[in-house]
Amino acid sequence: MKLEDKKRVLREMVLHRRFEERCYQAYIERKIGGFLHLYPGQEACCNGVMEAARPGHDYVITGYRDHIHAIKCGSDPKAVMAELYGKETGCSKGRGGSMHIFDVAHRFMGGYALVGGPFPLAAGIAKGIQLKGGDEISLCFLGDAANNQGVFHETLNMAALWKLPVLFVCENNQYGIGTSIDRSTAVLDQYKRVCSYGIESAQCDGQDIDVVYEHARTAVDYVRSGKGPYFLELMTYRYRGHSMSDSRGYRTREEEEVWKQRDPINILRDRLIATGEMSMDDFVAIEKETDIYIENEVIKFAEDSPEPNVADLEKYVLA
Ligand SMILES: Cc1ncc(C[n+]2csc(CCOP(=O)(O)OP(=O)(O)O)c2C)c(N)n1
Ligand SMILES: [Mg+2]
DSSP: OHHHHHHHHHHHHHHHHHHHHHHHHHHTTSSSSSSSOOOOOOOHHHHHHHHSSOOBBEEEEEEEEOOOOHHHTTTOHHHHHHHHHTTTTTTTTTTOOOOOOBBBBGTEEEEEEEETHHHHHHHHHHHHHHHHHHHOEEEEEEEEEGGGGGHHHHHHHHHHHHHOOHHHHEEEEETTTTHHHHHOOOOSOHHHTGGGOOOEEEEEESSSSSHHHHHHHHHHHHHTSSOEEEEEEEOOOSOSSSSOOOOTTTTTTHHHHHTTTTTTHHHHHHHHHHHHHOOHHHHHHHHHHHHHHHHHHHHHHHHHOOOOOGGTTTTTTTO
């Protein structure tokens, strides 16, 4: 990644972290309802892969932990926050909420609540690209536990058979809700599971964005050149609970601390400081500017936006 890009991405990752932490606060204040799955700890995954791809041009689909993927594709953080607030100005007009961020204009093809649901949709998008002859690729970001759904295997088979331009990104954060991967999954290395379909794959550190970026470049280039699907497994960790009602009784605080020692934002920040590209004061200033932006623009927009009109209840409902 070029130096200028690294500085920009650090700023973006700070926005992603603070945006999510502000969502947590808004949920406690009962401004946001329903389910809320947060992304802190995993920022290098989405950012590293998307820096190697073409946000807004390539199609992206993911599960319910979806706010940051949408923002990375180009969605306005204000429209994402308004969606979480259930407001008419939200990117799904307040009808979707946290798990159903959607922004076709930026080719963010949605967050989905069904675990594994996006697998065949990502393959379908890739088939569409193939039929039209475009140079886009389809990116499918999902968790480790999603790989235990039958649809994972059906999708891999067809994707390999038809050489579809789809990159599967497994954000392996070691848990599916409160179940650790070693209690749910027979083969712990997810990237090995796709070998039986003849799909190229790799596994790497998901906390260091430079490592993610380099692996993602190989993966993206492979898929875009028409060779078929690729599966990239990123080893990562979510700091907060699965959703909001999760006291994390299934894991130790010591384990969490070990992962926080390798925080993706700190890794990039410290590298830029070590090479003299920025100072700690510069970083603190970025955090402050970000907080002001989130408060004065993002939150304000969501707060000030109108609720959906009750008379419009059936609008946008397809039956
Ligand atoms: C089809 C289906 N089965 C079960 C659930 C309940 N559920 C919600 S999240 C989840 C775990 C998913 O974990 P993972 O794929 O690792 O993603 P992560 O939350 O760790 O990002 C489960 C079982 C669901 N939403 N959909
Ligand atoms: Mg998981």
